[in-house]
Amino acid sequence: MSHHLVEVKDLKHTYPGGTEALRGVSFRITHGEAVGIVGANGAGKSTLLLHLNGCLAPAGGSVRIGDYPLTKETLAGVRRTVGMVFQDPDDQLFMPTVYEDVAFGPLNLGLPPGEIEARVMRALETVGAAHLRDRPPYRLSGGEKRAVAIAAVLAMLPDILVLDEPSSNLDLKSRRQLIGLLKGFKHTRIIATHDLDMILDVCERTIVLHEGRVAADGPTTEIFNDEELLRRSHLEKPLRMQACPVCGK
Amino acid sequence: MRAGGASSLESALLDLRGIETLAQQETPVHRRDPRAKVVTALAFIAVVISFGKYDVSALLPLLAYPVALIVAGNLPARFVLGKLLLALPFALVIGMFNPLLDRTALVQLGDLRVSGGWVSFASIMLRFGLTVSAAVILIATTGFGPVCLALNRLKAPRVFTTQLMLLYRYLFVLTEEAGRMMRAWSLRAVSERRISIRVFGSLAGQLLLRALDRAQRLHAAMLCRGFDGTIRPMRRLKFTAADLGFVAGWCAFFMIARIYHLPHLLGQGMMRMLP
Ligand SMILES: Nc1ncnc2c1ncn2[C@@H]1O[C@H](COP(=O)(O)OP(=O)(O)O)[C@@H](O)[C@H]1O
Numbered sequence: 001m002s003h004h005l006v007e008v009k010d011l012k013h014t015y016p017g018g019t020e021a022l023r024g025v026s027f028r029i030t031h032g033e034a035v036g037i038v039g040a041n042g043a044g045k046s047t048l049l050l051h052l053n054g055c056l057a058p059a060g061g062s063v064r065i066g067d068y069p070l071t072k073e074t075l076a077g078v079r080r081t082v083g084m085v086f087q088d089p090d091d092q093l094f095m096p097t098v099y100e101d102v103a104f105g106p107l108n109l110g111l112p113p114g115e116i117e118a119r120v121m122r123a124l125e126t127v128g129a130a131h132l133r134d135r136p137p138y139r140l141s142g143g144e145k146r147a148v149a150i151a152a153v154l155a156m157l158p159d160i161l162v163l164d165e166p167s168s169n170l171d172l173k174s175r176r177q178l179i180g181l182l183k184g185f186k187h188t189r190i191i192a193t194h195d196l197d198m199i200l201d202v203c204e205r206t207i208v209l210h211e212g213r214v215a216a217d218g219p220t221t222e223i224f225n226d227e228e229l230l231r232r233s234h235l236e237k238p239l240r241m242q243a244c245p246v247c248g249k
Numbered sequence: 250m251r252a253g254g255a256s257s258l259e260s261a262l263l264d265l266r267g268i269e270t271l272a273q274q275e276t277p278v279h280r281r282d283p284r285a286k287v288v289t290a291l292a293f294i295a296v297v298i299s300f301g302k303y304d305v306s307a308l309l310p311l312l313a314y315p316v317a318l319i320v321a322g323n324l325p326a327r328f329v330l331g332k333l334l335l336a337l338p339f340a341l342v343i344g345m346f347n348p349l350l351d352r353t354a355l356v357q358l359g360d361l362r363v364s365g366g367w368v369s370f371a372s373i374m375l376r377f378g379l380t381v382s383a384a385v386i387l388i389a390t391t392g393f394g395p396v397c398l399a400l401n402r403l404k405a406p407r408v409f410t411t412q413l414m415l416l417y418r419y420l421f422v423l424t425e426e427a428g429r430m431m432r433a434w435s436l437r438a439v440s441e442r443r444i445s446i447r448v449f450g451s452l453a454g455q456l457l458l459r460a461l462d463r464a465q466r467l468h469a470a471m472l473c474r475g476f477d478g479t480i481r482p483m484r485r486l487k488f489t490a491a492d493l494g495f496v497a498g499w500c501a502f503f504m505i506a507r508i509y510h511l512p513h514l515l516g517q518g519m520m521r522m523l524p
Pocket residue numbers: 015016017019020021039040041042043044045046047048
């Protein structure tokens with residue numbers, strides 16, 4: 001299905017104030033792929049993701065989702081196709097209860113009540129948060145908040161999932177659960193992070209961003225074995241791939 | 250501002266969220282259709298405002314409305330009183346000049362002559378207490394979202410109700426940011442008990458920028474989920490006979506209290522019964 005396709009061509013973005021956050025980024029992601037976007041703080045990961053569903057408008061270049069170039073006219077459709085999980089779940093959750101929060105998107109689509117109920121419960125069950133349905137989101141733990149934020153996006157039935165630093169602020173167990181969840185999805189997944197260990201688990205392909213440019217794009221294992229590249233991009237090899245300091249293996 | 254600002258701000262925030270928790274209860278009052286409660290509260294406020302400048306005792310029967318709702322709606326009275334105290338300074342500002350300006354003697358209590366200024370001051374405070382508690386009780390038994398929804402259905406403009414919703418949401422954002430900043434400040438300024446004007450200025454400026462930033466991200470997140478300018482409520486409303494009874498019963502009571510001076514009638518009745 002071609003509408004799972006994401007194509008970015010020579011994308012440029014300059015923030016007011018003059019920071020050149022993206023200086024010509026190009027890549028093409030096809031159906032069902034899981035792609036990690038890695039890079040140091042300030043490399044431009046968040047800025048890039050915000051372009052994928054039109055939260056930011058490019059200063060140059062283009063974004064193409066499926067068969068449509070991203071324009072004002074296609075914006076609503078693109079936003080339905082591309083589900084965006086923000087870095088801080090508190091930016092995303094704002095209704096009085098978890099249930100209402102997850103229902104916010106489907107309600108905006110104007111679906112019938114039965115369909116909304118079904119979608120909300122399915123999304124909550126997928127992330128293992130069905131028991132939280134009547135709780136206020138602000139009283140949840142970090143891991144629970146993240147799960148609900150993901151459910152809120154899943155309830156829109158997107159084809160493409162975009163996640164910004166999904167493992168930040170999670171404890172080990174929540175992080176494990178998140179990785180399991182992300183691995184299980186059939187969506188096209190684009191995950192920005194500097195948690196390279198998570199990328200190793202979830203994504204077969206990795207794009208390295210450095211100072212607003214693509215420094216490398218290829219199979220994850222290949223990229224993580226290129227120590228010179230990682231050092232240049234201010235990244236560190238995943239712990240699991242580093243030689244054991246005790247036994248030297 | 251005291252160094253305890255962080256904790257008092259946080260408790261104010263919890264309070265704000267507390268009102269939403271109270272609104273989740275299941276009582277006969279909570280079960281009424283939000284429209285019934287909004288209409289009744291508006292009628293109540295209109296009646297209270299319509300009383301004359303020197304009316305005090307005639308207003309007293311209207312206390313029955315907040316008291317009945319607090320009891321039947323299982324609201325902690327301290328919560329409502331706390332909100333009244335919070336809003337008290339505004340009423341004081343409005344009412345405080347009356348005793349100074351209006352010195353005509355109006356009531357004679359034994360040797361004590363009470364001037365019209367003091368009577369109208371009492372009237373303002375009482376009317377103020379009644380209207381604010383009606384508003385607080387409305388939200389604490391209904392929830393802010395449903396109140397907006399009800400206003401919507403009662404043909405208040407969409408722009409207005411959505412703005413109200415967003416304003417409410419951003420109030421949380423603002424207090425949360427303020428709470429975080431106060432905590433950061435109080436951790437570093439251990440020995441200082443007060444914030445200097447200079448530091449306060451920079452904190453306030455930063456707070457505004459951070460709150461704007463967050464409001465922007467929040468708005469972006471809403472747009473990503475198909476937000477098009479209207480917040481669609483989930484609950485569908487059903488106006489039942491009980492709701493009609495609620496509105497009609499209270500409005501009848503308000504009208505009677507407005508037309509007849511109930512405490513006065515009661516007093517006369519008592520007098521007649523005396524030998
Ligand atoms: N709203 C903004 N206004 C101005 N500059 C920004 C804004 N957001 C990010 N930047 C700048 O753009 C660059 C890229 O930021 P970002 O995309 O957030 O990086 P990352 O997510 O990889 O850490 C950084 O130098 C950052 O300071």
